[in-house]
Amino acid sequence: MSLNAAEAFLKEAAVAIDIARENLDETTAGQAPVSVDSAKYVATEAVIEVTSALFELAGTSSMDERYNLDRHWRNGRIHTLYDPARWKLHRVGNWILNGILPEDF
Structure with a gap:
């Protein structure tokens, strides 16, 4: 279920980026990273x-070294830690609750 949600948020972020590219102003430039943060x-x-x-x-048995399946969890987890999602959630919440767009766009 969360995979479907992630795909939907990714599509929404792509649309927000396209809109910002076509009509760049303070609002679209701020809404694009909020959409990307939500997807992240x-x-x-x-x-x-x-x-x-x-x-x-x-x-x-899937944890056996010969299958090397743990790399999928490890690689995914590294990506989640590299750019912490908790900061993304903060920026999204600041927009939704307070109407404040990110300043670092």
Whole structure:
């Protein structure tokens, strides 16, 4: 389910970026990163859920080094930590709750 949500948020972010490119002003320039931040947050949740489900379905033998499946969880987790989702959530919440667009766009 979260994978579908991540895909939907990614499409929404792409549209927001396209709109900003076509009609760049303070609002569109601020709304594009808020959309991207939303997609990043939802994708972070999805990668953790999907990779965890992989091991639940495959069982303990899937952790055998010869399969190297743990790389999927590790790679996904590294991406989630590189640009922390909690900061994305803060920026999105600041927009939704306070109407304040990010200043660092």
